[in-house]
Amino acid sequence: MRIFGLILIALAGLVPLYWFVPLAGSRDAGALFSQYIGSLALILMGINQFLATRAPGLETVIGPLDRIYVLHKWLGVVAMVCLGLHDIIDAEMNGLRGGPLAGIAEDLGEISLYGLLVLVLASVITFIPYHLWKWSHRLIGIFFFLGAFHFFFIEKPFSSFDPLGLYICAFCLLGIVSYVWMSVVRPMAPRGYRYTVATVRHLGGLTEVILNPKGRGLRHKPGQFAFLSVGGSGLSEEHPFTLSGAPRDDGSLRFSIKDLGDYTRHLRRELSEGMEATVTGPYGRFSMPAGRDPQVWVGAGVGVTPFLAFAESLKARPTGPVKLYYCVRERDDIPYAIELERAAEEAGNLELVIVNSDEGVRLTPERIAADLGGDLSRAHVFFCGPSAMRKTLKSGLVLKGLRASRFHFEEFEMRTGIGLATLSAWLWDRSIYTIEKRREDRKQAAE
Template sequence: MSSSDPIAIFSQYIGSVALILFGTNQFIATRLPGLEFVFGPLDRIYVLHKWLGITAMVCLGLHDIIDAEINGLRGGPLSGIAEDIGEVGLYGLLILTIASVITFIPYHLWKWSHRLIGIFFILGTFHFFFIEKPFSNLEPLGLYVSSFCLLGIFSYVWLALLRPLSPRGHLYQVASIKHLTGLTEVVLHPQGQGLKHESGQFVFLSLNAAGLSEEHPFTLSAAPTQDRALRFSIKELGGYTRRLRAELKVGTSAKVLGPYGRFTFPKGADPQVWIGAGIGVTPFLAFAESLKSRESGPVKLYYCVRERGEIPYAQELEQIAKKTENLELSVINSNQGSRLTVDRIVDDLGGRLLEAHVFFCGPVEMRKSLKKELVLEGLPHGRFHFEEFQMRSGVGLNRLALWLWNRGTQEIEKRKVITASPTE
């Protein structure tokens, strides 16, 4: 190939883009102070993290498929080694990035494998520094890509080695545990100054108990108090939360990091609509308690559940609503034929949809449907507030696998029927 081969040069540049994206991804994974100011709330950062990784994976795939060798370029003494190391790094990054979006992989295995991405990124950086390319590392483009490579390496070293050694977070102790229907309610008391937070925010919780020390994000389900106690309402959704319910004891020490998120309602007299589906009611428990000590416009809270038995906080919310003049609670029970519709929301607002703020926490499909219909009815796009319900989300592979399984099952059943049918 000639040094002016545009296809080879494109492959070189697309590989550089992949390194820039991976370096950025390593950096935003650090959760360093100030990241939310630059990139938005942490729940959105996790979505950005996923799509940056997927885009980088596509760039790496193109770099691997398209021949990047340019004849006439002089390589250094390490160019041959860099070629081999780069291939190891490339396939390692591809495999681990694909594994990251396969959500049926158990969390602890995903978490463990995710940590290896930094190692393969370092191999990719070595490949970039010493491989034959149409620009040097000291040229503007080389310096630009190198800066992201070094940023990614620093971020990985910080995450893997330095952060575990540095004092961080707030120390707490488990003060009480309640086992409710499908939930474990945990109250922590501070062992020091404690955490200052706003209603609706979440934290990362690490418990000093076997199998429970891994950091997990949980929304705080109570408003801030003077003693800075924290309450969590944790639904059983996997192995970690089941172990927590079975093994957590009063007196266990804990570390709390945060707070994170900007899912907090605004000041002012505008009407507000809160929609909590299932465990999505958690931030609205804190919201409702906060109304006791602050002024706001009229608030309509819709608590969407499948059956009465799965609403352990209905009585608590009803008591708060009785004592709070501007809060109205409606329990939407789908098993009794009740369903929350946009028409009902619009009617309950009495013509004030344009002025309203709508807050939603619950399943993604329900959120998308309600938002689309409310915007069509006239709700300003920026007045629909939500928090990502799942920080580890896929790209539809689960649905695709289920669809393929169902199609395969249907075909097998059809063949059985045909085989069993009498011949004419």
């Protein structure tokens, strides 16, 4: 995530204080604070709607798209906290007279609050099926519009046409335009590059797809991902997948897709050669650095896909020594071992190490440090796999001398929760501990 983009978003939320603070001398402070945090929620939701458009330049200002998705989630959570506080803290002020639509605006504000609350909760409760979540997520823009209507016509100590009112209205307009673009305009005139499915192969739990361009194709860097949509058979919904091949002279693309959900299982059953596809992108900043510093690549399961593209590109892009750890659970679950071994032979500076957990082998920070001779100060580590494994490796390697900025990764899941499972487990453990403690106290008291 780029600090510059975070600062811009923070400033967008703080700027209204320039107008709100002078009002504090003549208005109830609690009610004024309630109106500020309600306005802040609208600003953050307007920005969030814009982030969802994947507009050109967003990755340059905010950061890679995978981080934008994480930011999108947390901005939504913060906005809902602000709305909740706005609802709890009375925002009414004496001496204000609303217009003819103030009463309707008040009622629509309540509808907006509870509608957004339900939809945001549905977004962070990850056991809700993806297709149901995505369908419900489209309704957020409607409730946001009701919230904007509430702000424009509700009683407040300033006019909607004052500088403060216009400032907040600008973010409301940004959010509404972004929502209309994503929900109405874009589906009518879809963007992207047109391809034909040339080859479909099933490799264990993976579906390998090779696409040939119809005209000018997408240009990408090894390690980037793109959104794939296939015409017909219920596969037209866009889904992001890593491009598992380096750029090729004929413009063809390769995806290696793991069966992880309803869509990918449906794709495995229905996808066939000759079908038409649309690819949008590329996205991401997960790419090899220039220079001769040693590199470590860690791919766990399907997380090896960006390193397939990395390995292909080594022939045209000389680098320092590279060690690839391909982490698998079973010996038979290594669909790209032969391809990677061939790439290692051709590149000369790539060493492939298969780490098979079924044989009791685990990849640890100690092993990586030992394989690099104990010197991690110059190394770059690239990781793609489960978040728990990533956190363990990163913390251990940093303690052993790796610079944190040289541990590169992408968020493996575009849709994540906010720790509700961890919180529930902690509350459960705490309640069990409390019950046992009370039983012990009663037992000691009886004795």
